[in-house]
Amino acid sequence: MDPLQAVHLGPRKKRPRQLGTPVASTPYDIRFRDLVLFILEKKMGTTRRAFLMELARRKGFRVENELSDSVTHIVAENNSGSDVLEWLQLQNIKASSELELLDISWLIECMGAGKPVEMMGRHQLVVNRNSSPSPVPGSQNVPAPAVKKISQYACQRRTTLNNYNQLFTDALDILAENDELRENEGSCLAFMRASSVLKSLPFPITSMKDTEGIPCLGDKVKSIIEGIIEDGESSEAKAVLNDERYKSFKLFTSVFGVGLKTAEKWFRMGFRTLSKIQSDKSLRFTQMQKAGFLYYEDLVSCVNRPEAEAVSMLVKEAVVTFLPDALVTMTGGFRRGKMTGHDVDFLITSPEATEDEEQQLLHKVTDFWKQQGLLLYCDILESTFEKFKQPSRKVDALDHFQKCFLILKLDHGRVHSEKSGQQEGKGWKAIRVDLVMCPYDRRAFALLGWTGSRFERDLRRYATHERKMMLDNHALYDRTKGKTVTISPLDGKVSKLQKALRVFLEAESEEEIFAHLGLDYIEPWERNA
Ligand code: CTP
Numbered sequence: 425m426d427p428l429q430a431v432h433l434g435p436r437k438k439r440p441r442q443l444g445t446p447v448a449s450t451p452y453d454i455r456f457r458d459l460v461l462f463i464l465e466k467k468m469g470t471t472r473r474a475f476l477m478e479l480a481r482r483k484g485f486r487v488e489n490e491l492s493d494s495v496t497h498i499v500a501e502n503n504s505g506s507d508v509l510e511w512l513q514l515q516n517i518k519a520s521s522e523l524e525l526l527d528i529s530w531l532i533e534c535m536g537a538g539k540p541v542e543m544m545g546r547h548q549l550v551v552n553r554n555s556s557p558s559p560v561p562g563s564q565n566v567p568a569p570a571v572k573k574i575s576q577y578a579c580q581r582r583t584t585l586n587n588y589n590q591l592f593t594d595a596l597d598i599l600a601e602n603d604e605l606r607e608n609e610g611s612c613l614a615f616m617r618a619s620s621v622l623k624s625l626p627f628p629i630t631s632m633k634d635t636e637g638i639p640c641l642g643d644k645v646k647s648i649i650e651g652i653i654e655d656g657e658s659s660e661a662k663a664v665l666n667d668e669r670y671k672s673f674k675l676f677t678s679v680f681g682v683g684l685k686t687a688e689k690w691f692r693m694g695f696r697t698l699s700k701i702q703s704d705k706s707l708r709f710t711q712m713q714k715a716g717f718l719y720y721e722d723l724v725s726c727v728n729r730p731e732a733e734a735v736s737m738l739v740k741e742a743v744v745t746f747l748p749d750a751l752v753t754m755t756g757g758f759r760r761g762k763m764t765g766h767d768v769d770f771l772i773t774s775p776e777a778t779e780d781e782e783q784q785l786l787h788k789v790t791d792f793w794k795q796q797g798l799l800l801y802c803d804i805l806e807s808t809f810e811k812f813k814q815p816s817r818k819v820d821a822l823d824h825f826q827k828c829f830l831i832l833k834l835d836h837g838r839v840h841s842e843k844s845g846q847q848e849g850k851g852w853k854a855i856r857v858d859l860v861m862c863p864y865d866r867r868a869f870a871l872l873g874w875t876g877s878r879f880e881r882d883l884r885r886y887a888t889h890e891r892k893m894m895l896d897n898h899a900l901y902d903r904t905k906g907k908t909v910t911i912s913p914l915d916g917k918v919s920k921l922q923k924a925l926r927v928f929l930e931a932e933s934e935e936e937i938f939a940h941l942g943l944d945y946i947e948p949w950e951r952n953a
């Protein structure tokens with residue numbers, strides 16, 4: 425859909441006139457050509473103005489450095505309409521009646537929506553012709569967005585993909601990653617939590633004052649934020665991006681099957697490029713790494729949504745061939761609404777299957793693809809799931825369900841993409857696919873776990889620290905209930921079972937798990953923490 429279709433520009437809809445001054449050079453594509461913005465510096469300040477201009481341009485808006493004939497919208501902060509008109513007069517500019525005078529709140533809402541939002545009365549600056557420029561209620565002294573009490577847990581925040589603070593979170597993510605590969609766990613976690621909380625904010629941070637009352641922002645993080653506000657970029661993150669070790673780790677771990685240990689080894693051996701590694705006769709590679717190198721170009725180019733949908737069809741077709749009642753759900757980043765991913769994740773479960781049928785399914789499905797020549801790589805991990813095992817205390821423990829890590833051959837012909845011209849080349853693309861098979865009564869826990877992001881880890885942390893419960897991809901366990909049950913010394917075995925049954929909280933849906941934890945339900949697309 426044309427993003428402007430949803431926007432009413434009023435009856436005076438018009439095209440921008442020919443430019444009086446050249447278009448500001450911008451590295452970003454202009455997506456909304458009917459609007460030409462000018463942001464007033466008066467009462468806003470240079471830094472905040474520059475920040476908002478950059479943000480708006482990044483979101484596809486055309487923003488002029490100088491006021492010119494082509495400007496259609498003037499955006500101001502802490503100014504009434506009369507103030508703006510007075511300023512225009514001082515500049516010897518006659519405001520045409522077509523010019524929109526808008527409060528900064530309109531631009532902020534546009535940034536949030538990622539497109540121009542409808543201009544409402546509350547956005548319009550009021551021009552009071554009878555009095556001297558004076559405060560206008562509602563538009564004057566617009567306060568910085570009020571920071572409501574923000575939880576330190578991602579599971580108590582709604583985090584959509586609409587990130588107002590990408591400039592900050594990109595830098596913090598790089599710093600977290602650098603600490604991860606250097607095994608500085610504490611510092612890594614601090615950066616990740618800070619990035620995560622900033623992703624949930626409904627406004628962009630433009631001054632240090634905006635950071636007041638936000639949890640998870642320590643001194644180190646604050647100094648990084650301050651640096652970005654001042655310079656528009658983070659010198660710390662920039663240094664990491666230029667760091668030899670970081671660059672090598674990023675490159676090496678971009679190969680499927682290469683983890684931190686292997687990357688570290690190659691780095692210490694003096695390797696800096698993948699071609700040198702691949703051609704080295706003394707190195708031994710796992711099957712996974714061999715596949716990683718073989719399909720490298722396809723695998724580093726991200727999976728897009730039409731491709732993910734095509735894989736979904738492929739998986740569903742194969743699964744129902746062997747288990748007609750099976751439910752196949754796309755999980756991971758795509759379930760959270762992401763447009764691209766490094767792989768496509770699926771959860772499979774069946775209400776009717778016997779344990780045997782359940783165990784056989786992934787084998788049957790992968791054999792089926794193998795016969796069709798679609799299976800480029802396959803690694804099946806058998807289930808180690810036990811019904812009465814306590815959930816793991818570790819927030820990032822792997823789960824025990826049967827699963828497989830695959831590379832599938834996806835024919836271009838199966839992809840229904842609007843973009844044509846993708847048919848050149850070899851006619852197919854190698855795609856990373858993860859399949860997980862879980863018992864039907866655990867599907868809600870597995871779905872919650874595999875939908876992922878930081879959100880999931882904070883759910884477990886919340887369960888442990890705030891509710892004395894234990895949550896993982898298999899179950900929710902209430903430790904407060906377990907203690908009240910005594911175990912009969914005569915028949916310990918049965919009582920243990922009864923005890924176990926009592927403390928495991930069942931759930932048919934994700935909503936029920938949130939309810940057990942006393943949390944408001946957060947939709948998958950609000951879990952991009
Ligand atoms: N997961 C897991 N065990 C693994 C791998 C993944 O439990 N061995 C779960 C994690 O909970 C993770 C989710 O699967 O959050 C999805 O993992 P992954 O595909 O790595 O991440 P995405 O969020 O889907 O990101 P991307 O779009 O890059 O794939």
Ligand code: MN
Nearest residue numbers: 756757767769
């Ligand atoms: Mn994924």
Ligand code: MN
Nearest residue numbers: 756767769858
């Ligand atoms: Mn995955």
